[in-house]
Amino acid sequence: MLRFIVRRLLQAIPTLLILSLLVFVWLRSLPGGPSGALLGDKATPEKIEALNKVLGLDQPIYIQYFKFLGRILSGDFGSSLISGEPVVAEISRALPATIELSLAALLFAVVLGIPLGYLAASNRGRFLDNSTVIGTLVGVAVPVFFLGILLKQLFAQDLALFPPSGRQDVTIDPTHVTNFAVLDGLLTQEWDAAADALWHLVLPAIALGTIPLAVIVRITRASVLDVLNEDFVRTANAKGLQATLIRRRHVLRNAMLPVSTTIGLQTGLLLGGAVLTERVFVWGGLGSLLAQGIERRDYPRLQALLLLAAVVYVLVNLLVDISYAIIDPRVRAS
Amino acid sequence: MLQFRTARRRWLAAIGLTGVAALALSACAQSERTDDSGSGKVGGTMVFGAAGEPKNFDPIFNDDGESFRPIRQMFDTLVTYKRGTADLAPGLAEKWTPSEDGTSWTFDLRKNVKFHDGTPFNAEAVCFNFDRWFNMKGAAAQSQMIYYGDVFEGFAKNEGDAAGDPVYKSCEAKDEHTAVLNLNKYKGAFPAAFGLTALSISSPEALTKYDADNVAQSGDSFTYPAYATEHPTGTGAFKLEKFDKANKTITLVRNDDYWGEKAKLDKLIFKIIPDENARKQELKAGTIDGYDFPSPADYNSLKSDGFNVTPRPAFNILYLGINGANNPALKDLRVRQAIAHAVNRDQLVKTKLPLGAEVATQFMPKTVAGYADDVQQYPHDVAKAKELLTQAGVSDLTLNFYVPTEVSRPYMPNPSEIAAVIADDLKAAGINAQIVSRPWNGGYKDDVQKLGKHDLHLLGWTGDYNDAGNFVGTFFGREKKEFGFADQGMFDAIAAADAVVDQDKHADAYKQVNRDIMSKYLPAIPVSHSPPAIVVSSKITGLVPSPLTDERFDTVSKG
Numbered sequence: 001m002l003r004f005i006v007r008r009l010l011q012a013i014p015t016l017l018i019l020s021l022l023v024f025v026w027l028r029s030l031p032g033g034p035s036g037a038l039l040g041d042k043a044t045p046e047k048i049e050a051l052n053k054v055l056g057l058d059q060p061i062y063i064q065y066f067k068f069l070g071r072i073l074s075g076d077f078g079s080s081l082i083s084g085e086p087v088v089a090e091i092s093r094a095l096p097a098t099i100e101l102s103l104a105a106l107l108f109a110v111v112l113g114i115p116l117g118y119l120a121a122s123n124r125g126r127f128l129d130n131s132t133v134i135g136t137l138v139g140v141a142v143p144v145f146f147l148g149i150l151l152k153q154l155f156a157q158d159l160a161l162f163p164p165s166g167r168q169d170v171t172i173d174p175t176h177v178t179n180f181a182v183l184d185g186l187l188t189q190e191w192d193a194a195a196d197a198l199w200h201l202v203l204p205a206i207a208l209g210t211i212p213l214a215v216i217v218r219i220t221r222a223s224v225l226d227v228l229n230e231d232f233v234r235t236a237n238a239k240g241l242q243a244t245l246i247r248r249r250h251v252l253r254n255a256m257l258p259v260s261t262t263i264g265l266q267t268g269l270l271l272g273g274a275v276l277t278e279r280v281f282v283w284g285g286l287g288s289l290l291a292q293g294i295e296r297r298d299y300p301r302l303q304a305l306l307l308l309a310a311v312v313y314v315l316v317n318l319l320v321d322i323s324y325a326i327i328d329p330r331v332r333a334s
Numbered sequence: 335m336l337q338f339r340t341a342r343r344r345w346l347a348a349i350g351l352t353g354v355a356a357l358a359l360s361a362c363a364q365s366e367r368t369d370d371s372g373s374g375k376v377g378g379t380m381v382f383g384a385a386g387e388p389k390n391f392d393p394i395f396n397d398d399g400e401s402f403r404p405i406r407q408m409f410d411t412l413v414t415y416k417r418g419t420a421d422l423a424p425g426l427a428e429k430w431t432p433s434e435d436g437t438s439w440t441f442d443l444r445k446n447v448k449f450h451d452g453t454p455f456n457a458e459a460v461c462f463n464f465d466r467w468f469n470m471k472g473a474a475a476q477s478q479m480i481y482y483g484d485v486f487e488g489f490a491k492n493e494g495d496a497a498g499d500p501v502y503k504s505c506e507a508k509d510e511h512t513a514v515l516n517l518n519k520y521k522g523a524f525p526a527a528f529g530l531t532a533l534s535i536s537s538p539e540a541l542t543k544y545d546a547d548n549v550a551q552s553g554d555s556f557t558y559p560a561y562a563t564e565h566p567t568g569t570g571a572f573k574l575e576k577f578d579k580a581n582k583t584i585t586l587v588r589n590d591d592y593w594g595e596k597a598k599l600d601k602l603i604f605k606i607i608p609d610e611n612a613r614k615q616e617l618k619a620g621t622i623d624g625y626d627f628p629s630p631a632d633y634n635s636l637k638s639d640g641f642n643v644t645p646r647p648a649f650n651i652l653y654l655g656i657n658g659a660n661n662p663a664l665k666d667l668r669v670r671q672a673i674a675h676a677v678n679r680d681q682l683v684k685t686k687l688p689l690g691a692e693v694a695t696q697f698m699p700k701t702v703a704g705y706a707d708d709v710q711q712y713p714h715d716v717a718k719a720k721e722l723l724t725q726a727g728v729s730d731l732t733l734n735f736y737v738p739t740e741v742s743r744p745y746m747p748n749p750s751e752i753a754a755v756i757a758d759d760l761k762a763a764g765i766n767a768q769i770v771s772r773p774w775n776g777g778y779k780d781d782v783q784k785l786g787k788h789d790l791h792l793l794g795w796t797g798d799y800n801d802a803g804n805f806v807g808t809f810f811g812r813e814k815k816e817f818g819f820a821d822q823g824m825f826d827a828i829a830a831a832d833a834v835v836d837q838d839k840h841a842d843a844y845k846q847v848n849r850d851i852m853s854k855y856l857p858a859i860p861v862s863h864s865p866p867a868i869v870v871s872s873k874i875t876g877l878v879p880s881p882l883t884d885e886r887f888d889t890v891s892k893g
Contacts, residue, residue, distance in 0.1 A: 031777040034554055039480065042397060045784035045815070047480070050495035054473045055554040071553050078553030083387050085579070086557060093580055149611075157618050164615040170381050170583050170603045179580055282612050284582050292386075292608055297775055300555045 004325055012314045019310040020072070024065050027299055033057065037297035038081050072307070078300030082292060087304040090289060096179035097167060098285035101277065102270040104201045105209035110263060113213045117220025117259075118252065124225065132217060139214030144273045148207035148280035155203060162203045165282035169196050204281040208273050212266040219262045223255040230254070268316065374876050374891030379601040382887075383613040383625030387606050388584065391574065392546060392562035393534035394467055397480040399883055402531045403626075404584050404604055407887055408450070409534030409568030412441055412460065413525055417878045417886075420649060420701050420800035422526060426455065426535055426569065427513075430528065436520030436835035437503075439528075443511040447593040449537035450573040457507035462538040464505040464515060466547065474556050475549040481532035481798070485523055522807075522832035522840055526799040531884070540567035571597040571888035582606040597888035598876070617641065617871065623892060624870030624877070630688035630747050633867065640872050645690040645865035649699055649881035650745040651805065652687075652794040654756060654859040655782070659818025661789050663728045670856045672722035673790075674712035676763035677756055681714070683862050686752050694860035696848045697806050701881065703837070704802030704844025710853040719763040733760075735767040736781060736788035741774035744866035745794035752861075753792055786815035799882070802844035803832045810857055819857040824850065 035051040036043050052058045056067065071078070077087040120132040156164035167181050168174060174193040177184045182201065185194025227233060228251060236246045271286075278287030286305065293301040388401035393409055396402060414425035427441035447455035467482050473494025476483070488498035503516040517524075527533070536546070544561035561567075566574055571594065572586035584604040588597045605622055607613045613625040614632060618639060628636060633643050654677065658664045679693045696709050723731065737753040746752060750771065757767040767790060772778035781787045793816070797804050803811070811828045813820045827850060831843035851857070868879050876889040 031773075031775075031780055036775060036779065038555075039397070042480065043779070045780075048784075051477050054477045054494040055551070057554060068553065076552060079555040079557045081555050082389070083579075084390050084556060084558045084563070086552070090579075097580075152615055157615050160619055163621060164619045165607065165612045166581070166605070166616075166621075168581055169621070170581070170585075170605050171379065173576075173578075173585075174581070176578075176580050181580075279609065280612070282582075282607050282609060284580065288608070295608075296386075300553060 001325070005322060008318050008321060012318060015314055016307075016310060019314075020069065020307055021065065023303055023306045023310070024068055025061065027302060028061055028064070030297070034081055034297060034299040037299070068303075077304040080293075080301045081298045082296050082301070087300050090301065091286065091304060091308065093179055094285045094289050097181075097283060098271065098274050098278070098287060100180050100182065101201065101204055101208060101283060101285060102267070102274055104205035105207075105270055105273075105277075106212065106263070106267060108205050108209035109212035109216050109266065113216030114220050114259065116213075117217040118224050118255075120217065120221045121224035121228065122247075129221075132221070136214040136217045139210050140218075142210065143276075144207055144211065145276045145280050147210055148204065148277055151203045151207055152280065163200050165280075167197060167200050167284055168193065169200075172196055204277050204283060207280065208270065208277040211273065212263075212270065215266060216259065216262060220255065220259050223258045224251060227251050227255045374598055374889075375893040376598045376891070377600050378892040379603060380599050380624075380874065380887065380890060380892050381603045381605055381622045383607045383616060383622040384584075384604045385606075385610070385613070385626065386608055387582070388577075390558045390562035391566035391577075392558065393532050393536070393566075393568075394482060395475070395478040395549065395558065395562060396532060399626075402883075403885075404574075404586065405534065405566070405568075406531055406570070406884060407572040407586055407602060408566055408570040408574060409531070409536070410570055411529050411531065411534050413528040415529055415800070415880065415882060415884055417889075418647070418880060420647075420797070420881050422529065422800070425529065426460075427528075430525050432520075432525070432835060434835070436524070437517045439515045439517070439524065440508075441513045441515070443513060444593060445511055447569050448591050449540070449569050450567045450589060451537050451540050452591075453537050453539045455535070455569050456510050457513040459538050460513040460535060461505035461507050462541070463533075463535050464502065466541065467533075468500065468502045470547060472547070472549060474551040475547060478549060478556065479532075481530050485521070485527045485530070485533075520833060520835050522803045522834070523799070523801050526801045526804075529799055534568055536561075537567040540565055569593065571886065572602055575601075592888075595888070598891045599887065602887050602890075617869065620871070623874050624868065626868050626883075627744065627866055628869045629742075630867075633689060636869055641869050642872060642874070643867050643869045644877075644879045645688070645867045646879040646883065647699075647701065647881040648690070648692065648863035648865040649701070650794055650796040650863060650866075651694055651697055651699065652745040652752075652792070652861045652864065653694075653697065653809075654861055655788075655791040655793055655816060656856075656858050657786055657788050657791070657816065657818040658857070659786055659815075661731075661733060663726070663731055664733075664789060666726045666728070667854075667856060668722045668726040669728055669731070670859075671712065672719040672726070672763065673760065673765065674856065674859045675715045675719040675722065676765060677759045677859065677861070678714040679861055682752065682755050682759075686748065686755055687862055687864050688747060688867070689865075691862050691864040694862050696852055697809055697858075697860050698802055698848070699797070699863050699881075702797070702800055702802050702805065703841040704806075704831075704848065706845040706848040709849050709851075712859070714759075716763050723764060729764070730766070731764070732766040732768060733789035734770050734787070736770050736772060736778065736791040738774040738778040738792065739771045740776070741778075743794060744796060745862070745864050746792060747864070749792050756792075783814070783816050786818055791816070797882070802841070802847070803828070806844070806847060806851065807832060810851065810855075817857045819855070821855055824855050824857075 035048040039047055079086050080090055116132060120129045123129045152164050155161045172193050174184060174190060175188045177187050181197035182194050185197055233250055236250055275287035275290055278285045279291045289301060290305050384400055386400040388404055389396055391405055393405050411425045412427040413430060414423050416423040426444055428444050429442040431440045443457060449455055469490045470476055476489055476493050476496045486501045488500035489496055501517050501519060501521060503518050506514045508514055541561060544565045545559040546561035548559040550557050571589055571592045573589045575585040575587045577584050586602045588600055607616060610629060616622040617625060636643050656664055656670055663669050683691045683693050698705055735757060738749050753769055757769055760767045772781055782791045807828050810824060812825055827847050831847050834840040834843050870877055873892050875891050
């Protein structure tokens with residue numbers, strides 16, 4: 001097993017190297033360049049050229065790449081052209097925001113999705129079931145950003161029930177410990193800050209969680225319906241077991257297998273959706289960093305974020321392969 | 335917490351539970367005091383929506399509006415601008431006097447001024463700043479001193495690719511309150527350039543203590559020392575409390591030791607909201623009190639919702655550039671004049687530019703000294719345009735018209751729409767303008783400014799300070815790919831005007847330059863001046879919009 005893991009880890013190295021090369025060459029091939037971004041509106045061709053020399057951007061691209069590789073191997077991803085802050089610091093501050101939002105969205109989707117799916121299946125063909133099915137179709141089809149804008153318009157602007165954007169009110173001066181705003185409020189016992197952070201989470205979490213919610217409802221419903229038709233349920237019913245016991249012990253437990261797989265898959269997709277949701281709600285997570293980075297051509301930030309995405313992707317794949325190998329020894333042999 | 339409370343309050347009211355709870359909560363609102371003079375409430379917090387993050391807070395390393403907005407509240411310059419205008423006014427210097435040849439400037443400094451760290455502001459501090467800039471070491475640091483480089487042209491030791499003979503010579507502290515700045519040559523930019531935010535005066539002690547000059551290159555970017563990121567120390571009406579990067583807020587507090595009239599607000603918070611629509615929603619939801627550059631399309635809806643949309647006096651120019659290098663026809667003045675007559679600028683300004691925009695008759699706004707009332711005019715006249723083309727022997731003229739996309743500038747809110755109208759106008763006069771769209775940062779500026787691939791193009795400029803050279807000198811002071819125009823007579827005339835020390839004669843010389851540009855050269859066609867607006871809620875009073883976007887929030891009250 002260890003040999004398998006080591007082999008897979010070694011295989012990941014060339015993959016990451018190729019990805020880093022692609023990211024680097026792709027970004028450098030875009031017209032404009034970081035000097036124009038750094039110098040802003042009043043950049044003249046002469047100033048850009050001069051700055052290119054200072055930054056070493058006039059050197060051949062392979063030299064630039066090897067220098068870049070050398071720097072990232074020593075942990076230096078450079079500083080953001082926008083904020084002048086080291087990119088690693090920016091990312092480590094923004095990551096908890098994205099995780100917090102994704103977790104809240106997932107929680108919303110799971111806590112609401114499983115009971116709804118189960119209820120729909122138990123009431124198959126009735127009004128509750130039909131309306132749930134239609135609702136989930138709409139839920140899957142509505143783009144995240146559109147829903148976000150709609151929620152904001154209605155609940156933040158027109159009804160003023162929730163804040164329109166941001167993670168915390170500006171009049172709050174929270175102590176940052178982990179950069180998870182709700183958790184920090186609880187840890188430092190700043191209850192106002194925690195409640196306010198939670199309040200700010202509601203709309204974006206609903207916007208981001210709606211698609212996973214719809215998917216989970218549908219899968220739960222289908223899976224429960226499948227299990228309800230199984231022989232062992234019929235047998236249990238025939239034996240005269242209590243209905244609640246059958247539901248809890250036999251139906252729900254068996255129906256949860258495909259649901260949990262779906263939840264896993266949706267977790268991966270959430271990060272993609274978070275980019276759009278963060279944009280709409282000015283969330284200050286990785287999505288905001290990425291969006292602003294693209295707009296302002298912040299090369300160091302984009303390089304680091306794309307590489308981070310690549311590393312996460314490779315690692316997730318590695319974990320999946322390892323878990324398969326644990327479950328099925330034949331994978332290891334092949 | 336205010337938002338949470340407000341939201342909860344409305345929620346409770348909405349479901350009709352009780353009005354008492356709402357009253358109880360509103361009683362928790364901040365207590366506010368009113369000053370005796372009655373010139374606006376004192377106290378409270380204003381939250382202003384900013385479109386982007388500041389790069390850092392050290393004035394000398396910045397050149398963008400988002401950095402300058404908080405910097406302007408924390409720092410003062412030697413010379414400043416009269417509120418709401420681009421005219422010069424005393425700043426940290428009560429008086430400034432040039433020597434006869436303009437190579438030496440004596441500043442009589444304000445007394446009893448202290449930096450935020452308690453150290454005194456005096457002539458030595460002024461010289462410390464000028465010497466610091468001039469002697470700045472490191473290619474990284476020098477490359478970021480954009481405005482200094484423009485105004486002073488070079489350093490004690492030019493590093494990296496900074497080049498040029500420095501204008502700065504020396505600075506002497508004649509006595510505690512008199513500083514004398516010696517220059518190697520006179521420049522027309524003075525004294526207006528002494529008011530540039532980038533040339534704000536910092537506390538020498540804080541600069542030293544927080545390692546201000548240590549700008550380091552990290553890969554293809556820069557990192558800034560603690561002075562620039564955490565400890566900016568000026569003499570301004572507000573001082574930095576905190577830049578909370580996680581919450582994207584910059585919190586400034588009133589400087590109670592301010593030399594002038596003290597700020598009315600207790601706190602001024604800049605909340606960074608990059609999305610314009612989100613800024614609008616936050617204003618409407620009451621979580622911010624104002625924001626900059628609302629989209630002209632929103633003016634009416636914002637006004638009808640009770641917000642104050644105030645257009646600034648326009649201090650910019652949009653022009654239709656002509657590149658005379660590619661197409662031989664464009665070398666003929668009559669063809670360029672035909673283009674000027676063909677474009678219906680009145681109609682364009684009415685339909686495609688924000689409220690308050692004006693047709694431009696020359697390449698600078700009216701408020702700049704050197705503006706000439708009697709330049710040659712080019713009214714919309716299709717017949718005249720056709721006649722001029724015939725005279726020039728040009729027919730079937732086809733031109734590449736480069737237009738930027740993915741951009742909105744204060745002088746040009748919607749380039750594609752403006753270009754479409756111009757192209758239609760040109761067609762009516764028999765000129766076929768083929769629109770070539772390029773993303774602003776993704777090729778447009780390179781194609782136009784560096785490579786000169788275009789025949790026609792749209793571009794503009796917002797002035798930095800009140801000097802004609804900052805407009806016409808920037809555009810036409812030397813040969814540029816953008817215009818493909820090389821008339822030494824024009825370059826010499828601009829250089830000569832820039833060198834005139836006497837302010838009245840300086841303005842007269844530029845008036846003649848403007849007349850000549852519009853009648854003899856016409857290297858481009860001035861189109862319009864557009865006022866960028868600022869919007870605040872009805873609770874905000876005392877904000878004076880500045881043509882230079884140089885708003886100071888010390889006069890602002892929230893009531």
